[in-house]
Amino acid sequence: MTADHNGADGSERTVRLGWPPRTRREMYVKILWIGVWLVFLASPIGDLVGGHHTGAATAAGSVGLAAFVGAYLTLVFRNMGRPFSAPLVISLTAVLGVLAPLLAYTLGSAWLGLFVYVSVACGATLPLRAAYWAVPAVAVVMYLVGLHSNEKEARGLFLLVLLIGFAMSGVGQLVRTTIELRKARATVAQLAANEERLRLARDLHDLLGHSLSLITLKSELAGRMLPGHPDKAAQQVADIEQVSRQALVDVREAVTGYRRPRLAAEIAGAQVALTAAGVSAELPADPDLTGLPEEIEAALAWALREAITNVVRHSGARRCAVELTRHQTLDGPVVQLTVEDNGSGGPGTGPGNGLTGLTERLEKAGGTLDAGRFKHGFRLVARVPAGTARHVGSGA
Template sequence: MTDDQLPPDVRPGAEHRIRMGQPPRNRADAVRKLVWILPWLVFLGAPVRDLDSGAHSTAATVAGWLALVSFTGVYLTLVFRNMGRPFSGPTVGALVALLGTLAVVLCLTLGGAWIGLFVYVSVTCGATLPQRVAYWAVGGNTLAMLLVGLHVGSDDWSLVLVVLLLGFAMMGVKQLVRTTVELRKARVTVAQLAANEERLRLARDLHDLLGHSLSLITLKSELAGRMLPDHPDKAAQQVADIEQVSRQALVDVRAAVSGYRRTRLSDELAGAQVALNAADVIAEIPAEPDLDGLAEEGESALAWALREAVTNVVRHSGASRCTVEVLRRQTLDGPVWELSVEDNGSKGSGAGPGNGLTGLTERLEKAGGTLEAGRTRHGFLLVARVPAGTPAPVGSGA
């Protein structure tokens, strides 16, 4: 089973990953998301310095601190809650309007040092409001900031561009989060559909394999039971037929199970991509190679060779890059399918072939293939070859 097939909460590194568009699972997850938000509070430095400067009366200073704490609390609540289970539309609209009102009132009453509050209003509009509404809200907030800045005589006009761009940037981030969530749901749905389809195929194949045989066994058992008192010879013949039918059914079931268990090269290529990525190895792997003409036995041998090679790269090579190729070549001995796995690791696999390579050599020899493995100037190279066969007819196999 690959890491992608594991539940999201138990994949390697999942406990340290910020899940986009999902609520915090625990306190540590909540802290990580809060740490992601807190750096944006840098624009509150000017209001804090203004209140600490003593330029306002005691009443104004107390009111300013209360308003600033309220503004920050509403902002953090909106943005943090929006990462998981957002408020309803009317609630979001009311809280955004409250933020905008506080920004305007505080700037008009306490001075231009508070103009940075419009940055948070813009970010909140882009992150929490619907897309169409957010366009107008960000633009309106920018215009309000411009007018308030002109009224209070603010000279920090670079914030106008910051307010506009951050608002639209947060709209893009919100769209990215939404797309990520939808892709995650679609991925789960595809996996469920694939599992359901596999169960249906298994049920269909078992019905085709055993339905007729079991019906025949039942019929002959009833005949043998009726013949046993008066015609023991005929009953014995029916029992012999039952044994033959049951043995054939067992052979068919074993063949079907072998087909289900057969290692497929396409599956191993996908698994190799996941394993190498998890080990921070840059992987160059063909996504969907054309394997027409590759016999089942040869495909299984190459799949096992790929699995062993990738395992060695991940565990022993210390490589940072790995290249996998699957090609059909014409050699002096005839056409062959060739799998090559090359890495740039500095650590070899030992002075001689290990048990894994020895087992691969034997497996490939059974399929009529060969194995070459050894160090190169830049790393380690494994090449497995099997004879090329003719494409299997459509509909063959289990």
């Protein structure tokens, strides 16, 4: 959390649930997760290799098993996160539903494990209501086919087929909910951006509409007065200059307000950033910032932003605590922002550009910055004079 170094934040190290893989690493993780379940293919493969069937039956079984595995992997791996169309899902599920009983009935009880994959496919890809009917149907078909070869093994697999199918229904629903939640968040962000643009447009209209209208009116008036009454025209020009200067001052003040960060917004942003990076966050629940000067609040907001950025990008921490308190000192009341994490503090040996710039920013506001490692991790403490602020509040 000490220095600014190039590198991806913690959120990029996490495989996104319900999304297609973005990197080779994510693809390997998803392949491994799906490949673990291929353990149930050990019995069919062993049955083929063991020479228990004629040459024609072995060849047909090999082709059927390859087609079954191909359809299963295509349906489950490809459909998760970027769903196929409903007809294609139904078609691939039907292929699995035909091959599993056909192979198990003709080649023996060693192939009953294929019904586990049919149940997984139904639970993971079908709508929830359809899966509630399809999974028990798969279990019943498996049991009926098993009566032909090995009823005891069929009874043992019956409960497994049911449980794993319904479990995958829950996973599939979780994936779909996660995708919908991400889309909703993107929509909310877009709406917030649109609202901000509308607010900016309203502010500019309120700031400049009257001033520009007055400048236009006085310019036309000065133009008409210029030939016969140059002294009155000069007065109108002077008024134009005064109005334009005031408009410029208003615009500069407005732009300064837009650029100044707000501490409440930074706390909310810190919660989102830490959660996305997999860091347990302890933040002020509802800090009271009433009466805190804008310059002081902006300085603390910059300090929090820099601290959270370093925690996410460099520290490797799993926990981060932010505390906002007010202390009485010999020099007067002081507002203190403390950010602690249990990480390494980053690979840097000294303060980076971010902390150096933050120190200078706090000094301009009359504050100080202390940052460094301590026994449990890394701590950043920013102190600024409270001015006329009342109780600020603290969080755990």
